[in-house]
Amino acid sequence: MPNKRIFVSDISNGMTVDQVFVVRSKELRTTKAGGLFISFELGDSSGGIPAKLWQASEAVFNGIEAEGFLQVKGRVEDYRGTLQLSIDSCRPYPKDKVNMSEFLPVSPYDIEEMWTETLEILHKIKNKHIKRLIKKFLEDQKLVAAIKRAPAAMQMHQNYIGGLLEHTLNVMRGADRLLTMYPLLNADLVLASAFLHDLGKAAELTSGLTIHYTDRGALVGHIVVAAMWVQQKAAAVSDELGEPFPRRIVDLLQHIILAHHGQYDFGSPKLPAVPEAFFIHYLDNLDAKMFMTATAIENDTNHDSHFTSYIRSLETRLYKHSDNLDGDDESSGADDASGSLFG
Secondary structure, eight states: OOSSOOOGGGOOTTOEEEEEEEEEEEEEEEOTTSOEEEEEEEEETTEEEEEEEOSOOHHHHHTSOTTSEEEEEEEEEEETTEEEEEEEEEEEEOGGGSOGGGTOOBOSSOHHHHHHHHHHHHTTOOOHHHHHHHHHHHHOHHHHHHHHHOOSOSSSSOOSBTHHHHHHHHHHHHHHHHGGGOTTSOHHHHHHHHHHTTTTHHHHBOOSSSOOBOHHHHHTOHHHHHHHHHHHHHHHHHHHHTSOOOHHHHHHHHHHHHHTTOSGGGTOSSOOOSHHHHHHHHHHHHHHHHHHHHHHHHHOOOTTOSBOOOBTTTTBOOBSOTTOOSSOSOOSOOOOTTSOTTO
16 A cells, blocks of 8 residues: 555546545446446545446455445546546455545534534524523434534535534524524524524434435435424423423424425425525525535646536536636637727
8 A cells, every 4th residue: 555645636637546445336337248347436535536447247346345445556537527547456455454534534624613613603592492492402412423423415515524514504604694684584593493404414324434325314314304303302392391392483493494405306395485494595505505616616627627527416517717816718809898898
């Protein structure tokens, strides 16, 4: 194993590699000619890369452990605008010889500092019933540990350890700062639902070397799980105080959670029907989209182009230089901004 690995994020077209990757997924496929090949997603802490092992066999496939480690020799190629690894040879690599820090994707932000800021924002909630409800979530130490570790998504955004907390805090920060612009919103509902909207992902997704849906995540989903948790925690508050928990608060919080994807075809069982639900939906979508655009630009491998390749999830190609307003991209005689718009 080389002393210093080339991380996936630093791999470029034409490179040859001879190093260890984690096997994020593997699939035995058949070529048009009837031969077998293995399609992989290999990775490390910086990201993943598709890979192909041609002229494979079932025995080779079965000898490679999913979520195990693989010593790979091969070359990096550009396939339709996407880098992939063509494997010349590979062999399983012992887990006890691996530096795990090179393979565990983790949020770039300190998890305990993010949690402290999350608590500070939650402390601004004034409604006594909502405060008691949130307290029940925070007292659940097993859940809190899962929140700190869970990813925010399988692939789209913050798909690493601590990603759920990072995304949740970003939504809460946005809500906290924008509430002054919209005084008619119920601030307590907004801050509570900003915290709660995606918490079900702590039960939906695994975290570690690879991310997978749990059985509960696949069968129920994070939206419904979080809504159920609100009901359960409200019942716990009611039992503790010996009085009913306000039904309207439960209904509104559950509605905002159920509606936060904004559309039926995006997985929301309800469409937003209160202003606070629209507010959370757009903040949730904003943070995800900002992560996706920044990551796509940072990871784009065609340094000669001013645009990324087409990104299916965003339905566009991204211009990569909007952060720099100095200089011209082209000197092709295009209209000068200093001239008249109409000639």
